[in-house]
Amino acid sequence: MSIFSGKHILLGVTGSIAGYKAADLASKLAQAGAQVDVLITGAGEKFVTPLTFQSVTGRRAFTDQDLWGNEAHILHVSFGKIADLLVIAPCTANTIAKLANGLADNLLTVTALAAECPLVIAPAMDGGMFYHSTTQENIAKLKKSGAIIIGPADGHLASGLTGKGRMIEPAEIFGHLRIALGKNGKLAGKKILVTAGGTQESIDPVRVITNHSSGRQGYAIAQAALDSGAQVCLITAPTALTPPVGARVVKVNSVQEMLNALMDESADALIMAAAAADFRPAQTAKDKLKKRDGIPQIRLEAAPDILETITSSQVGKKRFQIVVGFAAESQNLFENASEKLRSKNLDLIVANDISAKDAGFAVETNRVTLLFANGNQETLPLMSKFEVAEKIIEHTSKFLE
Ligand code: CTP
Numbered sequence: 220m221s222i223f224s225g226k227h228i229l230l231g232v233t234g235s236i237a238g239y240k241a242a243d244l245a246s247k248l249a250q251a252g253a254q255v256d257v258l259i260t261g262a263g264e265k266f267v268t269p270l271t272f273q274s275v276t277g278r279r280a281f282t283d284q285d286l287w288g289n290e291a292h293i294l295h296v297s298f299g300k301i302a303d304l305l306v307i308a309p310c311t312a313n314t315i316a317k318l319a320n321g322l323a324d325n326l327l328t329v330t331a332l333a334a335e336c337p338l339v340i341a342p343a344m345d346g347g348m349f350y351h352s353t354t355q356e357n358i359a360k361l362k363k364s365g366a367i368i369i370g371p372a373d374g375h376l377a378s379g380l381t382g383k384g385r386m387i388e389p390a391e392i393f394g395h396l397r398i399a400l401g402k403n404g405k406l407a408g409k410k411i412l413v414t415a416g417g418t419q420e421s422i423d424p425v426r427v428i429t430n431h432s433s434g435r436q437g438y439a440i441a442q443a444a445l446d447s448g449a450q451v452c453l454i455t456a457p458t459a460l461t462p463p464v465g466a467r468v469v470k471v472n473s474v475q476e477m478l479n480a481l482m483d484e485s486a487d488a489l490i491m492a493a494a495a496a497d498f499r500p501a502q503t504a505k506d507k508l509k510k511r512d513g514i515p516q517i518r519l520e521a522a523p524d525i526l527e528t529i530t531s532s533q534v535g536k537k538r539f540q541i542v543v544g545f546a547a548e549s550q551n552l553f554e555n556a557s558e559k560l561r562s563k564n565l566d567l568i569v570a571n572d573i574s575a576k577d578a579g580f581a582v583e584t585n586r587v588t589l590l591f592a593n594g595n596q597e598t599l600p601l602m603s604k605f606e607v608a609e610k611i612i613e614h615t616s617k618f619l620e
Contacts, residue, residue: 222251225253227302228256228303229336230306231331232263232309233313235377237343249277260327319360343384370385394464406444409448409488410452412481415437415440415455416493418494432458452467453467453468456494456495475522477495481529489541491526499519500517536564541615566591567615571585585607
């Protein structure tokens with residue numbers, strides 16, 4: 220279930236050209252299952268219309284005219300009471316100044332003053348306005364009172380200049396909202412280490428030995444852990460994916476680099492979703508192997524087994540309360556996975572049959588069985604990788620209770 224399901228989000232839109240991007244944010248939130256009520260200021264209406272937002276949220280959007288309508292005396296209070304989160308994106312320097320000083324002269328600022336929910340602000344303005352000492356003081360004041368300020372980003376500004384002031388992109392705002400909503404989740408205060416992707420073992424400066432892992436399952440686990448309020452470190456081999464907002468990302472290439480990175484970390488749980496190589500070239504050629512020299516003979520050697528290295532020593536195992544592994548199998552799923560659970564000294568292994576077309580590498584779905592060290596088993600139906608991730612996180616948090 221999406222963290223946004225059934226959540227009531229207020230989206231404030233103020234007078235900035237980035238208002239058009241707010242429509243994308245509203246759409247993403249609505250598609251994720253949130254009830255999105257949009258409050259547009261007078262200046263905001265100069266850039267985008269209520270109809271724009273109504274079309275993507277399926278709910279009416281509100282303007283300052285609603286402040287003076289029949290429901291005027293209750294509208295802002297009721298919004299403030301029922302909302303799970305108020306996000307203002309884009310938020311101008313003017314609205315930031317009003318919020319910092321408790322001014323309430325339009326529907327959005329009245330609502331913000333009455334609201335008891337977390338407030339997230341995505342500033343959008345020209346660089347000079349952003350760096351103005353008054354704006355900086357106002358932002359500092361808002362931060363002190365608990366507001367979450369995200370951005371602004373560097374880049375092209377409406378003024379034609381380049382600099383800091385652009386609203387951060389809707390996908391990134393979306394990620395920050397997940398964190399704000401998940402903050403007090405069941406993994407709050409816990410640190411989860413997740414590995415993801417297929418490692419790359421160099422043959423020469425150009426060529427590598429790798430595998431079909433897309434990294435999707437590991438990235439989904441990192442996101443599900445963040446949604447539950449965890450602090451997440453994602454150690455990732457190269458993938459085409461964007462890491463979840465809020466994860467601390469450590470990029471590695473080879474098994475050895477992944478092992479080294481892991482040795483530098485400690486966490487409450489280690490979830491080893493990476494497809495780490497078992498074999499690597501015994502030697503990496505310093506220069507590119509040339510065709511004219513004939514077909515090379517590449518001798519392989521065993522790569523270190525990361526999980527075994529960690530769990531075979533008391534010191535290594537102690538760094539994590541729970542260690543979760545994966546078993547990618549194309550035959551004898553249960554026997555092989557049970558053997559790995561035992562030999563790698565794991566608390567839980569996620570066994571997946573990679574021979575199925577709808578499971579395993581490089582697809583959106585997975586079909587897994589969870590095998591626990593105490594002998595329990597849970598076979599899950601075909602699920603999205605995110606749903607599988609949520610299940611893994613649910614069990615991880617039970618271990619950590
Ligand atoms: N793993 C690891 N280090 C490696 C290879 C794998 O820590 N060098 C981890 C994987 O991240 C996974 C678990 O071990 O969590 C099982 O990986 P898998 O590829 O299924 O099994 P292997 O142990 O590599 O054995 P085989 O390839 O023979 O099935």
